[in-house]
Amino acid sequence: MSTKDMMPQFALFQPTDIENALDLLEKYGERGWKVAGGQDSYDWFKDRAKRPEAVIDLGGIADLHGIRETADGIEIGAMTTLSEIVDNPMIVEKYGVLAQAAGRVASPQIRNAGTLGGNLCQDARCWYYRAGLDCYRAGGNTCYADTPEGMNREHCLFGASRCVAVTPSDTAAAVTALDAEMVIHGPAGERVVPAAEFFIGPAVNITRMTVVEPSELLVAIRIPSKWAGADFYFEKVADRNTWDFPLVNVASAMIMNNGVVEDIRIVCSGVECVPKRITGAEEIARGSAPDAETADLAGSTASRGATPLNYNHFKIPLMENLVKAGDPRRSHLGWSCFATAAMCMGSKPLKACPGTYFGCSWGLAVATIVGHMIFKAMTGKKAGADS
């Protein structure tokens, strides 16, 4: 569904305290919409895929902002921007995995506007769902992604239940690894939900990604001191190095004692509708030395139970590799040179010097493919399985 230029009409409310916001949420219920940084919401509105009657902008509520030290760790207001988290010395020093994850979200401009609460609560990025189709998640009775022809490269390996969308959040993996607690306010007062229970899959509620009810508000994220200063690891693999959602990411926190792993959390996003704790790998690592052998064994179990779709089985080896956190990076330096002479009709391939390959192709439009084939022919290597 193409994006329209104009924002559709809605009633805008800008409460300045939590009580006022909760009153509005209760009044409008399913017809209301909470806006944090707006980086997810405004896309929905402009695409006409969601048409709320009332939009409640949380930006003016001072109580939702800020990072505070508490008796047991820190508390981050849900409206704290991702940039503030990246730049906060306390988070960088003690809970670095969250700063790293926040720093890999989207682009600098989006991190300046986007908030931690918004990033955690953002909706599924399944492109069929985003196109405004009447899929299960949108209240319909079909899944477009999980069909023989469905383009489901970015979709799930685990926990499919009619819907095969994944959590797109980078920070969700980090807060789950840190055993964070989510503080939710609602008409019945405050409730605190562990991160592991905060995110919900389609089997629980197919129209939502979190336990937050339409009448409730995520107000803060509490990070316990248990993991302060632990060994952290975060890596995100996306097509682009900025402004892209993860194909798979991993966040881990590890506490060492006498040369063995005392406790560990390993969490992946992009493989299930919720951040997936890799408990099998955690169990293998616990009590073992953090060496390559442990990493290989833990990694090889990471994808146990995965059910790939037509286009996403690559996530299995990717996930296994990412879970081998701490394993020395094995990089392969490859290099190659190639020259094409676009529009140079009738030229012949020629080899200039060892290791440097020159060739000519028959016009710009075919330069890429033909050039590649000449390189292949000259190096005498066999083509891939798909040739």
Add this chain to the structure above:
Amino acid sequence: MKLLEIAAMDLGGSAEDYDCGDDKVFATADPSKHLTFAQAAQRAIELGGKYSGEEMNEDMHGITKASVTALAGTGLIGAAKDKHPSKGLPPALATSFIKIELDVETGKFEIIDYVGTADCGTVIHPQGLEHQIRGGGVMGIGMASLERIVYDPQNGLPANVGFHQAKPPSYLDVPLEMDVGYVDKPDPTNPVGARGIGEPLMGCAASALLSAISDALGGVYFNRTPVVPDMIINALAEKPQSYKTLQVSNQ
């Protein structure tokens, strides 16, 4: 000219007394004396001969003649041969060199070196030329490794309907520094000795990058673009690829 002649024939005077505009051919002295283009075309069909394409100049190319013959009698037909002088077909010669470092665990690579050179004729604006060489390289990198066309073939739905999903390269996907070189030798077929540049660099940067990826993988050829991380991961894990042979819509 044929329009003006038809108007003069029907409304009096000579062809020089008429002009065209606003879908009409009219008398310059009195615009109310006019024929609409539709009326003139109708008259051309009735008149036949050179007006409706039944006759044409003999100096035209065979293919043009065949086209005019096929269309003859359907309206007012005009066909002429371009007799402006022209010589030469300036080649756009360019080279690219790319060096990458490929992470065999994630399928991601970093371009650690890029050099683009162009046999561009006389250099008129060095800074603009350098930007063209770098810009062509960036487009080639996108073509080879990022920009996709994805359709759901069952429902005819496009998946990448914006810059976010179509994924042109970002600053962080291209090398920090991109070196350029050029020949600065005048092209004899151009009055100022210059040649077109920019697009040629795109083709050779894409080729260089694809070849570098294949080399890093020890000779795996994908024979398609873009080569994205999932294809590299599957190749490294020796798993089958998800895409099907000759499938145009990439996954």
